[in-house]
Amino acid sequence: MGTDKGGHGKGTKLVSLIEKATNTTAPEVDPRLLKAIKTVVRYSDSELRFANQTLMDLMKCDHSQVRYLALLIIDELFMRSKLFRTIVVENLDQLLSLSVGFRRNSPLPDPPAVASVLRSKAIEFLEKWNVTFGVHYRQLRLGYDYLKNTLRLQFPNIQANVERVQQERRERERRSKEILLSKYESLKDNSSSIKGGILSTMDEIDECLEILHAKQDSVSDYILDSEELGDFRSLELQQLRLEALKEGEKVYENNDNMVVFDTLRELYKLLITKYLVSIQEWIAVLVRVELVDNSFKDSILKEFIDIRNRMKSVKNKCEEAGCSLLNSSKHEEEDFWEEGNVVSMEMSSSAPDNKNKHLDVASTSHKMNNDNLGLHNKESNGSHTRLLPQGHEVESNLQRSELIAEAPVVRWSSYLDNWGSNRVFMANQRGLELDSHWGRVDDDAVIPADKIAKLNVHAMPYEEKEIEIQPCLAPLRKGGLCQRRDLKVCPFHGPIIPRDDEGWPLNQSSSEDMNMDLRTDLVEQLAKQAVKNVRERDQEVVKKREIDKRTFKRAKLAKIREHNEAVLRDAALASTSGSAILGEDGEVEDKLSARDKKQSLASMLRKKVTPKDRIAQKLLSSWARVTVDRQHMSCEDAKYREAFPNQW
């Protein structure tokens, strides 16, 4: 007790830390606070005792959330400090009854959702503690035993589960080993037959190839004889020649050797689809099998690897000779196909530009628009230049281009005919004869230039400059990037930020200011900051005013509501209508809105008002019951009167 009192002075910080850590609705303790608690507690025993006392007090709190968070802290400290363990263990039954709630007279408090989490967590912790420290603390063993064997609570059994998984894995390994071993045994028995089959096939292939090459040799020999090596001086030419020779050496299928080719293909197919696969499998088996006596295994493995290598070389030879698995399977049909393919490929390659253009047009309507706009610009530019006064043409090309760059782009229309002129129009001299006009016609009537200008004012609808909206480009779960185009915020992936090809954000800071500031100098930055500050202050003032206004309004509303309620109550007293309930409803709504506003520990305790509750409230209110009763009575009365009209 004395130490506790000593801790009181020092422990205020600790208490505030712990209370802060447990006074949230979050499902976890804030790791920073937890760390702070640990560091505070670590350096003195009295602090630790004090922490234990505080936590136990919090465990008695009538709120599951607080208990839950306190339990999390207790677990943290328990796993770390021996002293804390010894203190906690002394009161373990209390801690368990507060966290597991196994005593019938002290169940866990509201809210029930958190309470169930608390219970499962407490049981999990107890198991963990028992596994880790059970040897040192009889109390832990007792508590675990009691909950498990007497109360028969379900423990998560983490350790047992891990063991079971391991056991299963071992079993599986053992089984696979057995299978391997049996395979190995079978291999041992018929390895010679396997080898024989493969070797005979390969021999046949070799023979086939030999026949083919023998036929070809005469031709190639002829070529070699007829030409002299000396002529080809340059390396490139030599290379070319060698290639040509090689090409010449290749055996092509013709009527003479068709039979040979067919058999070769057959054999090749057999080799690839059957033998190569099987030998790979056997090698895998040999590599994985574990034996006491490895001599036979090694020898046969060596043989198999040799065979495999030979097979590979044979396969290469076959492929050189011009048979591949695909070709051999459906040779003739594919010929057609290939031709067709080739043609189409050529087609496409011959007119690549067209296609590209088409594709572009099809893919992005924006671009097309842009193009159109561009064209339009060009046109208008052209008209511009045509209309420009003569004097400008004299000036240098450079200046002209500058001016063009500066000049506004205007849509073409008839007003451009008298651009910049300040001619006066004769009103009545437009080649129109005015017969039988009674009045005097003034032939010299003139429309002044400024009037003309006014009449000719050019109107042009404002066209928003179309900017290309960047796609969101956030990586999607199914692969690929999000192609949504939104201005600022993608509804699925949040604000749109520059991303790289894989969809990762380019700069993590993601503040636009930073981006811009990279280029601008310090002064500009400062100026911007100043402007920003001023604006912020203004905004704050505005906000404050708004808030004031709102509170004022709310007060007013409250007053009005009060008045309304009073009126309604009076009305209810005067006549038993549903108005009283209306008033009640208003209150309920008030409460509801208040609850929505703030999420706190107290709000977790409040029960959710379900539609059922509301209906029940309406139906079971005394007023409703009384009316129903009365209604019922009068109904019965009426029935009775009707049934026995002579009795009253």
Add this chain to the structure above:
Amino acid sequence: MHVWKEIRDREGGKVHSHCFAKRIKSNRISQLELSNQKDIVSPHKGAINSLQIDSTEGRYLLSAASDASVAVFDLQRPAVYQPISKHSSLFLLDKHHRHAHKFSVSSAIWYPIDTGLFVTASYDHHINVWDTNTIQVVVNFKMPGKVHRAAMSNLSTSHMLIAAATEDVQVRLCDIASGAFAHTLLDGVMTVEWSNSSEWVLVTGGCDGAIRFWDIRRAGCFLVLDQSRTQLGRRPPVLKGSMMTKSKALSLQDSSTKSRAAQKKHANGSGSKQLPIGRVPSKGPMKQRLHPGMLSTQDRATAHYGAVTGLKVTEDGMYLLSAGSDSRLRLWDVQSGCDTLVNFETVRLQINKPLQFATTQDATLVFVPCMRSVKAFDMWSGNMKSILRGHYECVNSCWFNQQDQELYTGGNDRQILVWAPARSIADEMDGPAEDQDNWSS
């Protein structure tokens, strides 16, 4: 350091050996805590109702549980040594045994002379006497009702009587030697205890709150404790005391002076007076509650409000501790029959079951089961010395092993816990892997 100094004093003859041993013992007792080194693996599936260690060797623990099972443990040779010595039962008598009880076994006691016999009493109206070696029933007594407790006298040289407190109004004395009911006393009894000073004196605690002293050689009780008669301190003032005893035991003066608690020596002398075996009670059980030799006013006296749930006579037989369903603990001076007005700070006692509490040899501490904990009280001041928490449900029984200074407790949570003096650091070194702080960073 303290211990070494004492040992040196003992060697030098400064301290008497008896005194030295007593000091060491009391020191050890004050350090009792839940033992981590000694586990008793309880095979019982119900609440532990009674515990007893044999008085000859101090080695075998007899436990009785409400699942009708009885088990015996060897406390000195564990079944498993590492990492914690675990004592599992030598044998378990449960319902599979041919002669086993059908219902809850309320008490199991060793035969005081040796461990060859033990006695079990059960709610199935039977008292069985077992041969420990063959695990067979030797004698079987059928009682008229549930047996709450059975007791045998530690001192008896001339009789082998089991006193059985039954639900019925009678206390039965069962004679092992003849297998018959030796005697029947009239009372509705919750608990029963033999005096530690006279082999003839039996103390019973009734459901009506009366504690009666019986001389088994006579019909009727000779003393009923009255909670309104009190004295301050251990002994009444000499004058008053002698007067009171005179007035109280006036009628008994002639015949039962030997039954006086303090006069131990007379026990042998009265051996010549043989027990009237097989004597049939002259009156019907419910006919008359008035005991011969008692004034009716005295006969109505109560020691507790409600039932008396526990009785314990100190080792020297001079004092009696009683617990009642009024959650009170009272210390009685046996000689004067007065409540000594010691205020034990109990909060609550279990009321529906007989309690069994334990005292140390020199009667300085008494261990009382108080709901889920066991409290150690100083016998003479009533101050709580320590509180032993560990059980998850109510504790029913305690037994203190005088030899090893270890306390054994059994409760409704089916556990038998061992409370041993705190071990020194040197002992802990050879334990399992050390328990240390484990701070990150």
